[in-house]
Each structure stands twice: as structure tokens, then as C-alpha cells.
Amino acid sequence: MIEFQQVSKTFGHWKAVDNLSLHLQDGEFTVLIGPSGSGKSTTLKMINRLVEHDSGRILFAGKEIRSFQPEDLRRRMGYAIQSNGLFPHWTVEENIGTVPALLKWPKSRIADRVTELLTLLDLEPNRYRGRYPHELSGGQQQRVGVARALAADPEILLMDEPFGALDPVTRAALQKELARIHQRSGKSIVLVTHDIDEALLLADRIVLLDKGRIAQVGTPQRILAQPASDFVADFVGRSEVGIKLLGLQTVAGRVRRGETAAGRPVPLQASLREALSAFVAQGRGSLPVVDEHGHAVGSIHYADLLAAPAEALA
Amino acid sequence: MSRTRAGWADPLLWSGGVLLLLIFGMPLLTPLFRELFPELDRPLYLQETFPALVAAHLGIVAASSAVAIVLGLGAGVLVTRAAGKDFRGLVETVVAMGQTFPPVAVLAVAVPLIGFGVWPALIALALYGLLPIVQSTIAGIESVPESVREAARGLGMNPLRVLWQVELPLALPVLIAGIRTSVIINIGTAAIASTVGAKTLGSPIIVGLSGFNTAYILQGALLVALLAIVTDLAFDRLQTRLQRGRATVPAAAPIARATTQTARSTP
Numbered sequence: 001m002i003e004f005q006q007v008s009k010t011f012g013h014w015k016a017v018d019n020l021s022l023h024l025q026d027g028e029f030t031v032l033i034g035p036s037g038s039g040k041s042t043t044l045k046m047i048n049r050l051v052e053h054d055s056g057r058i059l060f061a062g063k064e065i066r067s068f069q070p071e072d073l074r075r076r077m078g079y080a081i082q083s084n085g086l087f088p089h090w091t092v093e094e095n096i097g098t099v100p101a102l103l104k105w106p107k108s109r110i111a112d113r114v115t116e117l118l119t120l121l122d123l124e125p126n127r128y129r130g131r132y133p134h135e136l137s138g139g140q141q142q143r144v145g146v147a148r149a150l151a152a153d154p155e156i157l158l159m160d161e162p163f164g165a166l167d168p169v170t171r172a173a174l175q176k177e178l179a180r181i182h183q184r185s186g187k188s189i190v191l192v193t194h195d196i197d198e199a200l201l202l203a204d205r206i207v208l209l210d211k212g213r214i215a216q217v218g219t220p221q222r223i224l225a226q227p228a229s230d231f232v233a234d235f236v237g238r239s240e241v242g243i244k245l246l247g248l249q250t251v252a253g254r255v256r257r258g259e260t261a262a263g264r265p266v267p268l269q270a271s272l273r274e275a276l277s278a279f280v281a282q283g284r285g286s287l288p289v290v291d292e293h294g295h296a297v298g299s300i301h302y303a304d305l306l307a308a309p310a311e312a313l314a
Numbered sequence: 315m316s317r318t319r320a321g322w323a324d325p326l327l328w329s330g331g332v333l334l335l336l337i338f339g340m341p342l343l344t345p346l347f348r349e350l351f352p353e354l355d356r357p358l359y360l361q362e363t364f365p366a367l368v369a370a371h372l373g374i375v376a377a378s379s380a381v382a383i384v385l386g387l388g389a390g391v392l393v394t395r396a397a398g399k400d401f402r403g404l405v406e407t408v409v410a411m412g413q414t415f416p417p418v419a420v421l422a423v424a425v426p427l428i429g430f431g432v433w434p435a436l437i438a439l440a441l442y443g444l445l446p447i448v449q450s451t452i453a454g455i456e457s458v459p460e461s462v463r464e465a466a467r468g469l470g471m472n473p474l475r476v477l478w479q480v481e482l483p484l485a486l487p488v489l490i491a492g493i494r495t496s497v498i499i500n501i502g503t504a505a506i507a508s509t510v511g512a513k514t515l516g517s518p519i520i521v522g523l524s525g526f527n528t529a530y531i532l533q534g535a536l537l538v539a540l541l542a543i544v545t546d547l548a549f550d551r552l553q554t555r556l557q558r559g560r561a562t563v564p565a566a567a568p569i570a571r572a573t574t575q576t577a578r579s580t581p
Contacts, residue, residue, distance in 0.1 A: 048468060050464065050467060050468055070470075071470045071471070071472050072470070073470075074467070074468055074469060074470035075469070075470035079465070079468035079469055081461055081464060081465055081468070082461070083459070083461040084461070084465075085459075085461040085462050085464060085465025085466075085468075086462075086465070087462060087465075087466070087480060088462070088484065089483050089484055098469050098471075099469050099470060102469070102470055102471065102475075145465075148469070149469075158468075
């Protein structure tokens with residue numbers, strides 16, 4: 001879908017991106033992560049030419065991105081940013097309809113698409129479509145920002161720290177929805193973040209950048225269990241690697257079906273990290289497991305958690 | 315900003331009413347002026363009618379403001395583009411210098427070049443009204459959050475569309491504030507244009523000054539002042555409408571700052 005071939009970008013004397021080669025697969029959820037100044041945002045913005053690369057080649061759908069008109073290229077890629085960038089003088093409907101209007105869709109088709117997207121993002125269409133951005137909460141604004149990026153059914157979705165300014169509860173809810181949208185649509189997504197937990201939660205593949213170079217590329221499990229360097233180990237949080245590995249797996253994979261145990265139950269779809277927390281909080285070695293309807297399905301044992309990291313790598 | 319008062323308490327309505335009454339009913343006040351200035355033979359300015367003077371005055375203000383708006387907006391937009399960034403300092407300096415010249419001096423310089431009449435007045439007023447408009451255009455466009463501009467580009471708007479659909483609409487409240495300042499200054503300054511032979515509400519004032527006729531001065535000055543007040547109130551109404559009609563909350567803080575800045579830099 002997107003291919004970087006020895007791409008570099010310099011701002012003055014500062015090498016923002018240094019000889020980067022990277023292939024982003026079709027349908028993959030890629031997370032670009034790194035400390036401030038690692039070049040992650042620059043890398044993202046080079047894809048839709050908000051930043052022009054100095055050397056190397058960037059291919060989109062097999063063609064060098066410079067062979068496209070920048071506006072045409074951008075209309076084929078969804079774009080969502082941190083402070084949502086909603087147009088304050090336009091309603092929710094007009095904001096979401098930005099790209100479809102640029103593509104000259106008929107009005108009725110835009111209206112239908114707005115309804116569809118508001119529903120997808122859990123905002124009641126008739127209540128919200130006529131509102132202005134300042135009449136929405138931060139989380140709702142960000143939902144509209146994501147809806148706007150999705151509006152013209154882009155081939156790839158670019159997101160620059162989309163949830164950075166949100167409170168933890170709202171952020172978690174939106175992360176879940178984004179994961180759901182990705183699963184359902186199979187769209188390629190490239191997301192920039194500096195939050196390693198967000199990266200571990202969402203990514204099929206993590207690209208960890210440091211000073212404009214790739215420090216490591218791999219699945220969340222691999223990055224956690226086999227860090228390529230001290231930098232990677234430090235960045236993912238050396239002392240919490242075990243906890244984070246547990247966070248990548250759900251109780252469903254460890255449950256002993258049919259067995260029973262005492263204590264407050266943990267849900268099947270909870271992460272093993274949450275299960276660990278429940279073991280410690282309740283002071284028990286085993287706990288009952290329930291499905292989403294609250295029906296008992298079995299139990300999970302404290303010792304079962306240990307098997308998780310090894311299996312995650314398999 | 316308080317809610318607009320309706321009916322008879324509306325200051326725009328009654329100040330506008332007083333203005334109209336004075337324009338068309340000034341001759342009816344002849345006994346009053348005779349009472350006030352018993353030493354004068356002719357206490358009412360009669361060389362032109364007051365409606366004609368007001369029309370000429372407004373005509374000059376409208377023409378010079380239109381020129382100032384077109385030039386000022388153009389210059390302000392130009393220096394906020396990437397290509398025109400380098401000219402920003404120059405434009406701001408030149409425009410500010412334009413305003414440090416007293417309009418009388420501009421008229422004095424213009425007359426030998428263009429001769430007497432309306433043209434030197436138009437040029438002086440247009441130059442004089444430029445500064446607030448250039449400043450408010452720049453301030454207004456700069457008050458647009460960078461994230462909004464980046465989103466507009468990132469979604470695939472071309473530069474012209476970003477300007478027309480995003481930057482200018484969001485800059486509009488600040489822009490209107492600048493135009494308001496410019497027009498009000500011009501209404502006052504246009505009176506001076508009578509010194510070079512343009513017919514304005516300054517004519518009775520100039521004639522009154524040279525002929526020691528205080529009544530003429532009073533008649534001209536009253537109308538100029540009322541015209542400025544009514545126009546100012548009308549702009550105030552427009553700005554309130556604009557603010558109420560749409561969402562300006564994120565841009566509210568920069569707007570307030572830019573407005574006070576514009577107000578401070580005008581004499």
C-alpha cells in the first residue's frame with residue numbers, strides 16, 4: 001500500500017527522517033511510535049505530502065506519490081489529527097462532508113454518508129449533525145474528526161496522535177472503536193503516537209523510531225519480548241514488559257472451561273493484565289470466568305498467566 | 315456584548331432617527347440658531363442642502379473605504395501566504411507610515427500633483443484607512459488555529475479553497491472590526507477633504523471657520539459626529555449578528571486580542 005525507499009527529510013541542519021525504508025501492508029494497522037523528535041509525525045505527513053521528502057521514493061498504490069496532484073492524493077487518504085482540526089464555522093454534517101463535497105458527491109449521498117458515519121461512531125445522527133464543534137465534548141469532537149477522515153471511504157487512514165488530548169476514559173473508548181472499525185473495514189491505518197500502551201493495543205505492527213531511524217519493526221509481542229536494543233527495551237518500559245505482554249492476551253485464551261472457582265468473576269474478553277490485577281486485588285489463586293452475558297464458562301488460575309508470554313511469541 | 319435592545323430603547327434606531335431629522339429638517343431649526351447666534355446675519359448654511367452634503371460625504375467615504383478594503387485585504391492576504399511572507403514587514407511599515415502622515419499633509423502633497431477636487435481627497439482617505447484593514451486581515455488570518463489549517467490541507471483542499479472556505483470566514487469577525495475602525499476614521503477625516511474643494515460635510519465647517527460663523531461649524535460638526543455614531547452602531551450590530559450566528563468560541567481569545575491591538579494602534 002505504502003512503500004518508503006531510502007527516504008530522508010532534513011529541516012535546516014536537523015535530520016528529521018534518515019534513510020527510512022519501510023513497507024506498509026494493505027489492510028495493516030501500523031503504529032509509528034517514538035520519543036519527541038524521532039520523526040514519526042514527519043514520516044506520516046510525508047505520506048500525504050503535507051511534508052515533502054528530500055530524497056528517496058515513497059510509493060502509493062505502486063506509484064511515486066509525486067506523480068499525483070497533492071490534493072487528489074490527500075482526498076484518497078483519510079486524515080485525522082490530535083486537536084481534531086474541526087472547522088469551527090461548519091456544522092458536524094458539513095465537517096464530515098468535507099471530502100465528499102470536494103469530490104462533488106450529490107447532496108443526498110453526502111447526507112446518507114454522514115448518517116452512516118455518525119451511527120458508526122456512536123453519535124445519534126439527528127441530534128448531532130446540525131451542531132457546531134464547540135457544542136460537543138472533546139471526545140465527541142474527536143469522533144467527528146475520525147468520521148470526517150473516513151467520509152469518502154479512503155484507501156488508507158492517516159492519524160496523527162488522534163487521541164492525544166483526550167482523558168483516559170474517553171481515549172480508551174475511542175481506541176476500542178478504532179480497533180472495531182479497523183476489524184470491520186479492513187482499511188489500512190497508519191497511526192502516530194508516543195503512548196506505548198496505545199501502540200500495543202492497536203497495532204498489527206509497530207514501527208519504533210529514534211532520531212529519524214528505525215529502531216525496530218515488529219508485532220507488539222515481538223517488540224516486547226525481543227527488543228532489538230537497549231533503546232527499545234527502555235522505551236517499552238523494561239520493568240513492565242511482563243505486565244504489558246499480559247495486556248496483549250485475553251482471558252479467553254487461558255480459561256479452563258467447565259471448572260468452577262470462588263470470587264468475583266472476570267469477563268472472557270478481559271486482558272490477562274486485568275486478570276492479574278483481579279488475582280492480586282482479591283487475594284485468590286483462581287477466579288471464575290463469565291462470558292459477555294454474565295454466564296459462567298469456567299475458571300482461570302494464577303499459574304496459567306505464566307504460560308502467556310511464551311505462547312504469544314509462537 | 316449585551317443583547318440587542320428592541321424598540322424605542324434601541325440606540326441605533328433613535329440615533330439614526332435624530333440623524334435623519336437633522337439632515338432633512340435643519341432649515342426648521344433656523345429660529346433656534348438665530349436665538350443662539352443673534353450676531354449672525356445668516357445662521358443657516360445654505361450654499362448646498364444638507365441632504366446633498368451628506369450624500370456627497372458618504373459617497374467619498376464609501377469610495378475611499380472600498381479602495382482601502384480591496385487594497386488592504388489583498389495586501390493582508392498576500393503577506394500571509396507562504397510566497398508573500400517576506401514582504402510582511404515591508405507592507406506593515408509602509409502602511410503604518412501612511413497613517414503617521416496627517417491627512418491634511420497628504421492633501422497638501424496631492425493637490426499640486428492632481429489638482430483640486432474629489433480625487434486628492436479620495437487618495438488621501440484610501441491611504442489613511444488602509445492600516446486598520448491590513449492589520450486586521452493579518453490578525454484575523456493568524457487567529458485561525460494551525461490545526462484547522464493543517465486539517466484543511468490534509469483533507470485535500472487546494473490553497474485557494476483553504477483561504478476562501480476556512481481562513482477568510484474564520485477571520486471575518488476580526489476583519490469586520492478593522493473595517494469598522496477604518497470607516498469611522500474616514501467619516502471624520504472626510505470633512506477635511508473640503509479644504510481641497512471636495513463637497514463634504516466639512517464644507518460648512520470650513521466656510522464657518524473662515525467666515526467666523528459658529529452656527530455653520532456646529533451644523534457640519536453635528537452631522538459628521540452623528541454619522542460616525544450611527545455607522546459605528548450599525549457595525550456593532552453586524553458584529554453581534556456575526557458572533558451570534560455561528561461558532562467562534564475557539565477563536566474568541568485571539569479575536570479579542572487582535573481587536574484591542576487594532577484599536578490601540580489607531581489614533
